[in-house]
Amino acid sequence: MKRTHYLKRELGFRRGRSIATLLSIGVSALAAVLLISIATTYSKAVQAPMKSVGADIVAQLSGDIPKALEGLVFPHPNALLPAESVSKITALPGVVSVTRGVYLWELQPNPYKSILGIDGGAAGLDNLNANLVAGAAITPESNAILIDSDYAAKNGLAVGGALLIGDQDFEISGIVDAATGGKVIRANVYMPIGLAQELAVNAPRVQELYPFGPNDANMLLIKVDSRDLRTVVEAIRTELGKKAVVSSGLSFQETLDSVLFLSEKIGLILALVVGLFATAFVLRATASAVNERQREMAVLEAIGWTRHQIKWQVILENTVLAVLGSVGGILLAVVIARLMGGIEISIDLPWDLSSTPHFLPDAKLDRTAIVNLPLEISPSLMAVAGLGGIAVGLLSAIIATSLKRPQPWALLCSE
Amino acid sequence: MKVNDMTDFAIQTEDLAISYGAVEVIRGVSIEVPKGQFSAIVGKSGSGKSTLLGIISGLENPDKGRVLLNGTDIFALDDNGMAEARRRQIGIVFQSFNLVPSLSALENVLLPVVFDDKMSKPDYEARAHDLLSQVGMNDRASHRPGALSGGEQQRVAIARAMINQPTILLADEPTGNLDETTAAGVLDLLTGLCRDIGTTLLMVTHDMDIAAKADRIIEIKNGKVEQ
Known part of the structure; x- marks a missing residue:
């Protein structure tokens, strides 16, 4: 039997925990990719007119x-x-x-x-x-x-x-x-x-x-x-x-700077908030899983696994979940972006480019430019989201397995 | 007692002591367990007998003293050395079986040798099947612990403890959770397997009938060996 076999069995056995971790990493990767991609698309709108x-x-x-x-x-x-x-x-x-x-x-x-x-x-x-x-x-x-x-x-x-x-x-x-x-x-x-x-x-x-x-x-x-x-x-x-x-x-950028600043920052902040919640959730889920498995980890130590091997088993399990969750989330984000097609952005043109005689009430010309921009997810954004998701899984497992555990015998003995 | 560094003894302890807070659980325990024998540690509940076994297994750190397994001071070993000693020299059987619930009986037996390269994987699998046959569990090799009775789980746990043909088998109340008939069967199995390959068996029990079957009885009272 290989350790990967044990890993597969363990993830399948604790299906609820596995799915919860997968979902939280997946949803945060999905949200981060979509939010940042929408914010980036807004920033591209300045060039569109x-x-x-x-x-x-x-x-x-x-x-x-x-x-x-x-x-x-x-x-x-x-x-x-x-x-x-x-x-x-x-x-x-x-x-x-x-x-x-x-x-x-x-x-x-x-x-x-x-x-x-x-x-x-x-x-x-x-x-x-x-x-x-x-x-x-x-x-x-x-x-x-x-x-x-x-x-x-x-x-x-x-x-x-x-x-x-x-x-x-x-x-x-x-x-x-x-x-x-x-x-x-x-x-x-x-x-x-x-x-x-x-x-x-x-x-x-x-x-x-x-x-x-x-x-x-x-x-x-x-x-x-x-x-x-x-x-x-x-x-x-x-x-x-x-x-x-x-x-x-450049002048559109100047005109729309505050809006762009907000859309980019809000996108980033929302992505960070989602990421933080996911990190907290995954950390809690991992810590609780490690806590539940303390006895099992003590058994592994008793039968001759090193602490390092036990720790890496948990880290490996979480990393697999993080990779699957991140990849799933990113793929879903790509599918959603494809389904959405693009976003329609309405931009107020500077007066100089849409001059209308303001003194004539019936002479109003629509000063807005409607721009339809495809929602694109760049490979670098996918890479960052993927690595972020994996880092969350990895970090949670490292923290959870670094917490002080009771001596193995206390968990295994008869008295 | 002065520890004999010659390896006539599978297990030697020297002046072991451990306290939990103000309570002294083990107080200066020195014992010697001859190779190939069945020794029983007996004592009342709370006497410290199980804690002594924990220290001997290296899974509990004493406040002071030494434990020599086949002449090697196990607390002088690093994590890798300690793990290797447990994997290759010691088998442990617990009262509550402690099988991994996600794995089948066969996989539980193979768990100690996941990182071992002393034999090939197919050879280990053949040995695991052989052991499961010896404990009468080969037909249930694919069952998970949740689908096995207590007696069956303990048989699988014994097979797991024997996968690397240890020189020392530590058993902590191995029949404590079993009914009388099942307990007798498990005990026979345990002693029989150890005798077959010359494994030293050190068993903690409160059952004097079981202890009576041992070659040697070590009685612990208030954390000390009763002379």
């Missing part, structure tokens, strides 16, 4: 308020970006691509709408076209527009219809679902940048503030090498000066 637009940085410049709030205007954070600055930013080391945009509000006498004219490419029209829910895509050469699905529903607009902007009617080519895509740059109307530039050139309230030309832009969507993000952000701020409005994953 920028990723969904295909850009790492949105560069804007704060400007002035027009004398009269009428017709087509530039929102306050969307002043003209000097062409020279755009060229310099495009040439910055680490910059992969730059997509230009023209952001406009249309105010009275027409009903309010926000308009985004944008270049072609992955961060521009291609991204919008990918979110089409009806109609046809537009190209940089199109004369037609895309409209946001919420805006279309609210205003009874459909594909093939027309929408009045300024004094022109634009054909509605398609409807896009910008809300669920986690769009940073939300607008009611999307069009090729050429059309928006033309609108801005002909808009008196734009021209009274800025010498906006047919090739200018008031927003840049910039893709950078992630290693250079911070450097590029700083360089853009320097280039655009004090009025620069530079949004990136």
Whole structure:
């Protein structure tokens, strides 16, 4: 007979204790993995809005308020970006691509709408076209527009219809679902940048503030090498000066820092509390099992086992339970994560990235980006949870077997 | 008494003493148990006879004195040495059998040799089956202690004590929990097995009829050997 045979028999014989230990280690591993994974997923949410637009940085410049709030205007954070600055930013080391945009509000006498004219490419029209829910895509050469699905529903607009902007009617080519895509740059109307530039050139309230030309832009969507993000952000701020409005994953982090801090800490604290309870439970269960088995341990000593061998037998039993419990808990966590699929996180965008005219009650644009992130359990998290569970089992057994025991004969003798 | 270091004796004790608090349980006990004999330790309940056996087995530490088993001072041994002495030289049979409840009769018999490599595992298993046959328990080898009667458990405990063919068998009231008929059978078995392989048997008993069968009787009274 081998000691592993005895171990198997013992775990099976004390089934109740074995199951209780398995469950407590398993549940704590499960809870720790899920809680930490949810907290980690929340922390990844800061990058999601920028990723969904295909850009790492949105560069804007704060400007002035027009004398009269009428017709087509530039929102306050969307002043003209000097062409020279755009060229310099495009040439910055680490910059992969730059997509230009023209952001406009249309105010009275027409009903309010926000308009985004944008270049072609992955961060521009291609991204919008990918979110089409009806109609046809537009190209940089199109004369037609895309409209946001919420805006279309609210205003009874459909594909093939027309929408009045300024004094022109634009054909509605398609409807896009910008809300669920986690769009940073939300607008009611999307069009090729050429059309928006033309609108801005002909808009008196734009021209009274800025010498906006047919090739200018008031927003840049910039893709950078992630290693250079911070450097590029700083360089853009320097280039655009004090009025620069530079949004990136870093700025989301700043905005959401307190929430992230809380979610990460709460996740960690809950995982620790669960772990502590499990440790206390397993320690108590092991101590009580060792206490129950004092006589058996005395028998083992009487028949020629060393104290070291007896101690290791108990430690081995607990370690086996801890390994099985940890592995079971982690596997269950992976299954639950798969079943959950992901978590939907709603993020309030900074005003600069979702500028709506707050002075118009009916012009509210949803400032939240809804991000669906897969709940991922990293191998390192699984390893830490597994090792933690095993450590709990191991430590409990070491402590329980180190407690002072009566002399063996006192437990075995007849008198 | 001066301890004779020559090994004519399986067990020698010198001036053993142990107290529990203010109570002196063993007071200067020196005995010699010749090899191959059946010796009985008798005495009233609480006289210290069982405690003396505990000290001789090395499972109870005396306050003072020495125990020599086959000439070796067991309290001078470390944990490994003491365990090896118990595994290879001593077999112990208890009043309450003390079988491991999770293991079958056969597994209980094999438990002392889990770490022993004196023989191969199949050889140990063959010996265990042989011993179980000798004690009339081979047909119940797969039963756990919970499914065995007291007499059957004691037979398995005797087989366990004999697995390594010890030179010394210590028995602490081995028939104390058994009815008269079963007790007689167990006693015959125990003495018969010891005689067959020349094992020294030292038995604690309060039963004078059993003690009468011993080659030698050591009487303990108030923690001392009664001369």
